[in-house]
Amino acid sequence: MEGSRVGTVQLLWRHERPLPPRPGRPATITVDAVVDAGIEEADGRGLAAFSLRRVAERLGVGVMTLYGHVANRAQLLELMVDQCRLDMEFASPTGSWREMLAQVAAENLALLERHPWLAHLETERAVLGPGTLGKYERELAAVEPLPLGDAAKDQALALVLSFVRSSARALEAARVERSDETPEQWWEREGAELAALGVEERFPLASRIGQAAGEATNAAADARAAHAFGLAVLLDGLAERDAEPV
């Protein structure tokens, strides 16, 4: 059983170190099939509804069969993450660091829009697979020209990626919100009660700016503009480091 025999790292790099053929009953599915089915499942139903039973069903296989190829749910998710990063589309980085970093941001946003569950996954611990490492290597090239220490370069990249992540989540939330309910419905449901509490008078700034932000969110074009604004702020901040080295 691959799932119990080999560690996560071995499984992540399975294409570079294929296991020697073994005697006995041959497997009906492969790790790749499990990972692909997992990704399709997560893409389609979302992370909240993601379950091993559904993945197994998609493969036409019993649930416990999965455990012969993958150690557990958490490991499968790690493999899925690395696979997505491996399959990620990108252009080889060119131009100034600023252009490269903007491209990195755009490519990551595209990745998270193709696989929204990636933005909802908790991946504090790094996934040390070929996809993740290759992506990291490529993206580091964008911050390499900056006059920063190594740790700061990592931090600069992480800053951009974390921004893109939260931006992707916000854009997704806005998308479903738009399709879920019109502002009028929302008002009928909650807004009226809030008004009765005198919220507008007691929280004038919050009301004014909150409304503007809400309207911007509801207009798809403005939501994109908000993303661009945030990214520009970030890049300008990094440009400051470029001009005046620390």
Add this chain to the structure above:
Amino acid sequence: MEGSRVGTVQLLWRHERPLPPRPGRPATITVDAVVDAGIEEADGRGLAAFSLRRVAERLGVGVMTLYGHVANRAQLLELMVDQCRLDMEFASPTGSWREMLAQVAAENLALLERHPWLAHLETERAVLGPGTLGKYERELAAVEPLPLGDAAKDQALALVLSFVRSSARALEAARVERSDETPEQWWEREGAELAALGVEERFPLASRIGQAAGEATNAAADARAAHAFGLAVLLDGLAERDAEPV
């Protein structure tokens, strides 16, 4: 049953609109008790282990009793979030927008360190309670001096808060990682296999910078410095908007 009778907004503002006393058997617990127990539970055990059964147990009450005071798990979490924001410590904002925003960041970081689960909670939809609104109102004062449109002001604040959030998660992850396992243990477990795959030669940038970033993470002081670096970048980026209005 308060949990089914009133909506989420009513429950959030329960202290301003206390329900009139009602005939019948008096309740043994209050919404506040449930919310407080929930916060203690989440603080102590973490969000992953958070369950209604445990909250009920802490209150010395059956699980289903909770449903008499709160609609469901998701609503309880919303109430907990708003309560934390209401109890959050803060100094009234003074100084330049930059000083105020730095203070907002520090206060939010403190909030997330006191209640780490807040950083792991998915709160795309705003929680429209007194805690959240008050916090938003107060924090908007920091970006109000900036020469930006209303939507951009919200975006600027969100940018800082999202950074603090991911920073808090990184700091927490580093903390548990430090206590979990020494770098030597890690190397024995995974690093050796990676080296065997020729990772250092194939991903030189990633190896060099990844190592530097890892070491910085492992030194508590450097991890804090990384946070400061990110915040400075952000604020510098916003300062650009200050100098040259859009």
Add this chain to the structure above:
DNA sequence: TTATAACCCGTACATCGTACGGAAAGAGAG
């Protein structure tokens, strides 16, 4: 004292991840 309203909560169900162990299936030896 009685009626009534409200609350408490035991039971039950669907769903989840996953441990265990036996059935099944192919490969190689004779």
Add this chain to the structure above:
DNA sequence: CTCTCTTTCCGTACGATGTACGGGTTATAA
């Protein structure tokens, strides 16, 4: 071709979770 051995497949089972339902309990108001 048959037997044996190795490996894979997966049914069953367990504990945990959120929550629907309905009956027992306990106050207040008449």
